Structures are given as C-alpha cells and as structure tokens.
Amino acid sequence: MQSASTDIASRAIGIIDQLKGKEGPLLPILHELQDEFGYVPPETLPLIAQALNISRAEVHGVFTFYHDYRDHPAGRHVLKLCRAEACQSMGGDALADRARQLLGIDWHGTTADGAVTLEPVYCLGLCACAPAAMLDDEVIGRLDAEQLEEIAAEVRL
Amino acid sequence: MTVTFYVPRDSGALALGAEKVARSLQAEIDTRNLDARIVRNGSRGMYWLEPMVEVETPNGRIAYGPVKASDVAALLDNGMAEGGVHPLWLGLIDHHPFLAKQTRLTFARCGITDPVSLEDYRANDGLKGLENALKLTPAEIVAQVTESGLRGRGGAGFPTGIKWKTVLETTGSQKYIVCNADEGDSGTFADRMIMEGDPFVLIEGMTIAGIAVGATKGYIYTRSEYPHAIAVMNEALEIARKGGVLGSSVLGSSYAFDIEVRVGAGAYVCGEETALLESLEGRRGIVRAKPPLPAHKGLFGKPTVINNVISLASVPVILDKGAPFYKDFGMGRSRGTIPLQIAGNVKHGGLFEAAFGLTLGEIVDDIGGGTATGRPVKAVQVGGPLGAYFPRELFDTPFDYEAFAAKDGLIGHAGLVVFDDSVDMLKQARFAMEFCAIESCGKCTPCRIGSTRGVEVVDRLSANIEPEKQIEVLTDLCNTMKFGSLCALGGFTPYPVMSALTHFPEDFRPAPIAVAAE
Numbered sequence: 001m002q003s004a005s006t007d008i009a010s011r012a013i014g015i016i017d018q019l020k021g022k023e024g025p026l027l028p029i030l031h032e033l034q035d036e037f038g039y040v041p042p043e044t045l046p047l048i049a050q051a052l053n054i055s056r057a058e059v060h061g062v063f064t065f066y067h068d069y070r071d072h073p074a075g076r077h078v079l080k081l082c083r084a085e086a087c088q089s090m091g092g093d094a095l096a097d098r099a100r101q102l103l104g105i106d107w108h109g110t111t112a113d114g115a116v117t118l119e120p121v122y123c124l125g126l127c128a129c130a131p132a133a134m135l136d137d138e139v140i141g142r143l144d145a146e147q148l149e150e151i152a153a154e155v156r157l
Numbered sequence: 158m159t160v161t162f163y164v165p166r167d168s169g170a171l172a173l174g175a176e177k178v179a180r181s182l183q184a185e186i187d188t189r190n191l192d193a194r195i196v197r198n199g200s201r202g203m204y205w206l207e208p209m210v211e212v213e214t215p216n217g218r219i220a221y222g223p224v225k226a227s228d229v230a231a232l233l234d235n236g237m238a239e240g241g242v243h244p245l246w247l248g249l250i251d252h253h254p255f256l257a258k259q260t261r262l263t264f265a266r267c268g269i270t271d272p273v274s275l276e277d278y279r280a281n282d283g284l285k286g287l288e289n290a291l292k293l294t295p296a297e298i299v300a301q302v303t304e305s306g307l308r309g310r311g312g313a314g315f316p317t318g319i320k321w322k323t324v325l326e327t328t329g330s331q332k333y334i335v336c337n338a339d340e341g342d343s344g345t346f347a348d349r350m351i352m353e354g355d356p357f358v359l360i361e362g363m364t365i366a367g368i369a370v371g372a373t374k375g376y377i378y379t380r381s382e383y384p385h386a387i388a389v390m391n392e393a394l395e396i397a398r399k400g401g402v403l404g405s406s407v408l409g410s411s412y413a414f415d416i417e418v419r420v421g422a423g424a425y426v427c428g429e430e431t432a433l434l435e436s437l438e439g440r441r442g443i444v445r446a447k448p449p450l451p452a453h454k455g456l457f458g459k460p461t462v463i464n465n466v467i468s469l470a471s472v473p474v475i476l477d478k479g480a481p482f483y484k485d486f487g488m489g490r491s492r493g494t495i496p497l498q499i500a501g502n503v504k505h506g507g508l509f510e511a512a513f514g515l516t517l518g519e520i521v522d523d524i525g526g527g528t529a530t531g532r533p534v535k536a537v538q539v540g541g542p543l544g545a546y547f548p549r550e551l552f553d554t555p556f557d558y559e560a561f562a563a564k565d566g567l568i569g570h571a572g573l574v575v576f577d578d579s580v581d582m583l584k585q586a587r588f589a590m591e592f593c594a595i596e597s598c599g600k601c602t603p604c605r606i607g608s609t610r611g612v613e614v615v616d617r618l619s620a621n622i623e624p625e626k627q628i629e630v631l632t633d634l635c636n637t638m639k640f641g642s643l644c645a646l647g648g649f650t651p652y653p654v655m656s657a658l659t660h661f662p663e664d665f666r667p668a669p670i671a672v673a674a675e
Contacts, residue, residue: 023457024419026439031381031420058440065441066422068381084343085538086574088588089501090529122425122542122592124382125346126172127574128204128499128506137384141172141204 005043011036012044016051026052026062030069039070075110075117077155079103080134081143083120086127090142095131096120098145102152116155160193160238163211163218165268167200167353168385169346175208177226182210185233193238199354201268202508203255211250214240220250255505255524260486262494263471264347264510267354273392275400278357284402286473290365291410298369299325302472304480306492311337311428311465312540312569312645314491314558317472320462323452324370327460332372334363335437335456335463338379338386339421339428342541344500344572348466350508352379352386355470356393357402360416362469364407365476366462367414375416376456377466378433381423390418425542425596429644430463432598443598444644465570467496486512491557499525501538501574518552521575532577536661538585540569542592543649545656546576546585565656567649582661587615589653593646604647607638611654618665628665631658 015032019025029048033040040063049056063069081087081096103111103118110117126132129141135151164170164179179195186193200207209222210232219240221232228245235243247253261267270277278284290298303318324332336359340348351359363375379386394416397403405413424442426432431445434456455461471493475483484492491513497520499506504526521527521537528534536546545566547554554564561568576585590611597604611634618627635651642648658665 024437024439027419027422027436031422052439062439062441066424068422082343084592085542085585085588086344086501086572088585089574089576089580121382121423122596123341123343123345124168125340125349125386126169127344127346127501127572128202128503128508129169129173129207130501132172134382139168139172139385141169 008037008041008043009047012041012047013051016048020051026059027066030063030066034069038073042071075114077116077136078119079116079151079155080119080121080124082122082124082126082130082132084123084127086123087131090130092131095143095145095148099148099152102149111156113156158192160191161213162193162195163198163213164195165200165208166197166272166385166389167207167268167350168383169204169350170200170207170209171385173204173207173223174225178208178210178224178229181226181229185229189233191238196271198270199267199272200350201250201256202264202350203253203505204507205505206247209247210237212237212240216240217249217251220247220253221245222247255507255509258524259510260494260512261510262474262483262486263358263467264351264355264496264508265474266358267350270355272354272356272389273396275357275396275402278355282477283357283473284361284408286476287361287365287402287408289476290368291408291412295325295369295371298365298476301476301480302369305475305483306480306487306490307468307471307475307483308491308558309465310467310471310495310570312567314568317464317468320452320464321366321370323450324372324460324462327453329460331374331457331459332370333456333459333461334366334370334372334375335434335461336363336375336377336466336469337428337430337433337463338377338466339433340383340466340570341380341425341428342543342570342572344538344574345498345541345570346500347496347498347508347571348379349383349386351466351470352383353389356390357397358470358473359390359466360393360397360402362472363416364403364414365472366464366469368407368412370460370462372462373413373415375414376437377416377418378421378427378437379418380421387418387420394418424598425592426598426644426646429646432644434461434463441598443600444646446643467570488512488514488555488557489559491559495556495568495571497524497556498570498572499575500572502528502530502577503575504529513557514555516552517547517554517556517573518549520556520573521552525573525575528575528577530577530579532579534575535578535580536576536582536585536657538574538576538653539572540567540652541572542589543567543645543652544569544572545652546582546660547656548660550660565659566652582657582664583615583619586654586657586665587612587619589650589657590615593650597646601641601643601647603638603641604643604650607634607642607647608650610634611638611650624666628658
C-alpha cells in the first residue's frame with residue numbers, strides 16, 4: 001500500500017516537473033496525469049498546488065470544474081454517446097436509453113464487472129453522420145441499435 | 158506510373174469506416190503488386206458519401222463512395238485504378254453538383270491535399286497570403302483584413318480587422334494570438350474539418366495575425382472530443398517549424414512566431430472567449446466581465462487577438478487574392494463566404510461553403526435534399542444549441558448575420574440541424590434549458606439558476622399544470638436570462654426556447670382531451 005502511493009507520487013511529480021514551466025500549466029498537468037493513471041489520483045492535487053504555488057482549493061476547483069477529469073478509474077472501456085441536438089434528430093435519445101438498458105448503468109456509471117463506463121458527450125463534431133459515439137479512441141458514426149448491441153457485447157469480453 | 162488513391166483521415170470518414178477501407182486497399186495493392194500509393198486526405202465534406210475513395214487520373218480525380226472495406230476488391234476488379242465504372246462510381250469529383258455549386262475559399266484545399274504535406278500546401282496556393290503579408294506593414298495587413306469585411310465566424314460576427322487594429326494599437330511586452338477551436342456547438346464541424354484537412358491554412362492565418370499585431374506566440378485551444386484534429390494539428394505544427402514557417406524567423410523574415418495546441422477538458426462554456434482565456438491560464442472556465450476587452454487585457458493580461466478557426470483560416474486567401482476579391486462575395490454587411498454545416502436529419506449532410514445570401518430553404522431543401530428519414534422537415538436549428546429553431550414559414554430567410562437577427566435568430570458558427578416532423582419542440586426547449594444548466598459556469602445568476610428553473614417550468618408545462626401561467630413564467634424567465642446574463646450561454650439559451658414556443662405553439666399545449674360530440 002505504502003509503495004503504491006509512493007509510486008503514484010513519484011510518477012506524478014515527474015509529470016508536474018516536466019510541465020510546470022509552461023504558461024498556464026494546470027490543465028496540461030491534469031490531462032497528463034489522467035493519461036498516465038487513467039484518472040487523477042486525489043493525492044496528486046496537493047502536489048500540483050505545491051509545485052505551482054497555488055492553493056489546494058484552487059486546484060480542487062479546476063479539477064472539479066471540467067467534465068473530463070475523473071477522481072477514480074473508469075471501466076476498461078469508455079463509451080461516449082453524443083446527446084446533442086444533431087444526434088437527437090436522428091434518434092439519439094432512443095439509442096441512449098437502449099445503451100443504458102443494455103449495460104444496466106446510468107450516465108457516468110461503470111458496469112459491475114468493470115468492463116465499461118458510459119459517458120454522455122455533447123457533440124463529437126460528427127453531426128453530418130449522426131448519431132455519433134466514441135468507444136475509447138474510436139469514433140463511430142450512424143450508430144444504430146444493432147451496432148450498439150454488438151458494442152455492448154464486445155466490451156464485456 | 159504510380160497510381161495515387163485518396164482515402165480520408167477526417168474523423169467523419171473514420172467514423173464511417175475509412176480506416177478499414179484504407180487497410181483493405183493497402184492489402185489489395187500489396188497482393189496485386191500494384192504500383193500505387195494511398196494519400197490520407199481530409200474530407201470534401203460530403204458525409205453521405207463517406208468513406209469516399211478517389212483516384213488520380215489524367216482527366217482529374219474520380220471518386221467512389223460510400224465505400225466499404227468489402228467493396229475494395231470489386232472496385233479494383235472494375236478498374237478503379239484507371240477510374241473504371243462501378244455502382245459506387247461518382248465520376249469526376251470536381252463536377253459533382255454538391256461541390257460544383259460551392260465557392261470554396263477557406264476550404265479550397267480541404268479534401269484535396271495531404272493535410273500534413275507542406276509541399277502539397279505550397280503547390281496549391283498555400284503560403285502566398287503569408288508571403289504577401291511579409292511585404293506589407295502591420296497596419297497595411299490589418300487594413301486589408303478590415304477592408305475584406307471579414308467578421309468573426311465563431312458566431313458573434315464582430316469585424317476581425319477592428320479587433321486586430323485594437324491589438325496592434327495596444328502596447329504590451331507580449332501579445333498573443335489565440336485561436337478559438339473549442340467548437341462545441343452541435344451541428345458544427347467546420348473547425349474540425351479544417352484542422353484535420355488543411356491545418357497549414359490555420360497556421361498561416363495565425364502567423365499573419367501575429368505579424369499584423371506584433372504577437373509572437375499563438376495558442377490553439379481545442380476540444381478533448383477532437384483527438385484526431387489534435388493529432389493532425391500537432392503533426393502539422395512540427396512540419397511548419399521544420400519548414401521554416403514557424404520559429405524565430407518566419408519564412409526567413411525578421412518576425413518570430415510559434416503556436417502551441419492546448420486541449421480543453423469537456424466544458425462547453427470554454428468556447429466563450431473570456432472563459433477560454435481563463436482555462437488557458439489554468440483556471441476554471443469562468444466567464445470574465447468585459448471590459449477590459451481581450452484585445453486590451455486578454456491572455457495573462459496581455460493584448461490578445463482571439464478569433465475562431467474559420468476567421469483565421471479565411472485570412473490567407475484575403476492576403477493572397479486581396480480584400481476586394483473576398484469582399485465581392487456575400488450580401489449586405491455579411492461579406493465573403495461562410496462554410497455552412499448541414500447536419501442532423503438530412504439526406505445530404507456535410508460542409509457547403511458559399512457566399513452569404515442563400516436562403517434557409519435553398520440550403521435545407523435543395524442542397525441538403527430534405528430529411529434523411531424522408532419525412533417532412535419540421536424545424537431547423539441554426540447556430541448550435543444557443544440558436545433559434547426555424548419553421549418552414551421562415552425558409553425564405555437569407556443566410557446573413559442581420560437577416561437572421563431580424564427573425565430573432567442567429568447564424569452562429571453556421572451549423573444547421575434539421576429535424577423531421579417527429580420532433581417534439583417542447584422536449585427541445587427543455588433540452589436547451591437542461592444543457593445550459595449542465596454547462597453554466599455558475600458566475601451569473603440568470604444563467605446558473607434560470608436554466609434550472611427553466612427545466613422545471615417546462616416540466617410543469619408538459620404535465621399540463623396551469624399551462625398558461627407556465628408559458629408566462631417561461632417567457633419572463635427567458636427575458637431575464639437574455640438581458641441579465643454575462644455571456645452568450647445564458648443570454649442566448651432563450652433563442653431555442655422562445656423560438657420553439659413562438660413557432661410551434663401546438664407542441665406546448667397538451668393534446669385536447671377528446672370530448673364526445675353528443
């Protein structure tokens with residue numbers, strides 16, 4: 001336990017040191033930490049505050065303001081479904097309901113087996129091939145119920 | 158002779174399977190031992206035909222689409238390498254009516270060139286604007302942009318030249334060019350397409366802006382939802398540095414300029430310019446009160462030009478062909494071209510760059526071809542989640558900043574989302590309020606509280622609880638939000654809500670209970 005948190009701290013400090021010289025380094029640091037750990041470990045927030053000479057409250061404020069940052073790991077896969085108007089016009093709402101039903105979770109939830117986290121997203125810029133989704137880094141256009149069922153089965157393998 | 162195939166790397170094409178098509182094509186090339194190469198271009202913006210594969214022939218580029226990976230072998234069997242005919246054959250792509258009817262100035266190269274080839278860029282009129290700019294004084298560059306009539310394409314429509322002039326005339330130890338690439342409006346993807354399909358035009362535009370106002374550093378603030386655009390942009394920046402376009406001496410001149418990509422973290426409000434600056438500085442994306450204007454005190458308190466991607470990407474052609482050339486397109490006070498993004502429930506969805514002045518009906522019915530579902534068009538939301546819903550009765554409205562404002566709407570970033578007659582406008586009004594509540598930065602009360610109250614009022618309305626009173630409250634609430642909010646998020650959320658209520662009142666009245674005739 002001790003070694004795990006020390007490991008997180010030392011890796012985090014490495015990242016913070018590498019980026020703190022940038023102008024406005026806080027978002028790049030949080031992004032890099034999330035890339036490294038899959039989430040932003042809460043114990044790294046005081047380290048950031050110290051390195052940037054800002055208050056812990058300020059770091060906490062930034063961390064919690066943005067929808068992207070997580071304070072705990074996501075599932076092995078992250079499925080983002082677009083909830084915005086262009087996707088609504090092509091039946092996005094019904095697909096979203098189907099996704100929640102298939103996975104048995106609500107928005108921001110992770111399946112009990114840790115396979116997948118479901119996130120809403122407001123526009124992926126794929127509005128001319130709606131409804132759109134993103135599975136991990138893969139963009140998906142013209143999503144339909146059949147494809148959604150395949151995805152739901154695939155992520156649980 | 159080596160045959161050149163084009164398979165887009167645009168994320169819209171990728172979302173429809175372009176990567177599999179490219180892999181399949183490469184495998185066939187290898188198996189058949191063809192003397193051929195694949196260029197990963199941007200998209201032409203005809204998304205109903207993506208993935209669209211093109212082949213270079215002596216007569217021009219022949220296109221095929223939409224191509225599935227499983228079609229590739231048959232296409233090659235039918236002589237795709239020579240432009241052979243096949244059911245997916247689209248003919249000479251430049252003659253395709255969707256493209257032939259456009260005026261592509263900003264998107265002149267998008268979908269044509271290899272986005273990360275500086276040689277391609279130069280060979281297709283790239284860098285000519287920058288070269289011309291280097292022969293002018295900063296004030297002359299600004300004068301050209303002012304004269305062109307270019308207005309901010311992000312939505313506000315503020316004259317770009319005036320913004321630049323203010324920064325040029327403001328003294329500062331450091332000035333910045335910030336590109337607002339936080340394209341969060343549903344129905345818009347022009348910024349993404351430029352970044353993925355012709356990143357050098359944005360780099361060139363920002364560099365010209367830097368020279369014009371005396372800035373040496375630029376930031377492109379884009380969205381985490383755009384991983385492909387980020388990757389292409391970063392690749393192009395590295396190539397531009399190596400090619401001497403960016404760095405301590407721009408194209409061998411005495412000007413220095415460099416650009417860095419910064420990525421947001423899923424906050425819609427950061428598309429508002431002052432929230433964006435806060436975010437770039439490493440803070441919560443809270444809207445700043447104006448004044449001071451960003452032109453006086455922007456990023457880190459320094460004079461800052463903050464422009465949308467399309468505004469900046471339109472600058473090179475203005476400096477290349479001259480302000481009068483650009484100004485000659487358009488109508489009224491809306492000069493030049495606008496990349497329309499036709500999206501949602503539409504048959505021919507995609508990007509259509511044209512001079513201002515087409516009517517909404519021409520755009521939706523003629524160019525877009527009506528709905529994808531084949532049902533009648535009921536409403537078109539223009540300008541993103543903060544834009545008004547237009548009914549068919551207003552389809553004669555010309556696409557122009559002032560004409561849309563006169564109809565209580567806005568053109569915004571020029572995205573159009575088409576809805577068929579299955580849409581429930583009360584639900585759309587509720588969504589507008591809900592979205593505002595989710596994305597509000599929380600600084601001002603009308604937006605933070607008003608949006609939540611708005612959702613509640615619409616819910617009461619749909620439950621048929623004193624509907625007349627709810628409509629009165631909703632109207633009053635929208636008025637407060639419109640005039641009392643600090644920025645466009647709270648201030649413009651009333652547009653979709655009130656337009657839905659005004660133009661589609663039947664959706665706000667529960668179906669009358671059937672009463673027996675006798």
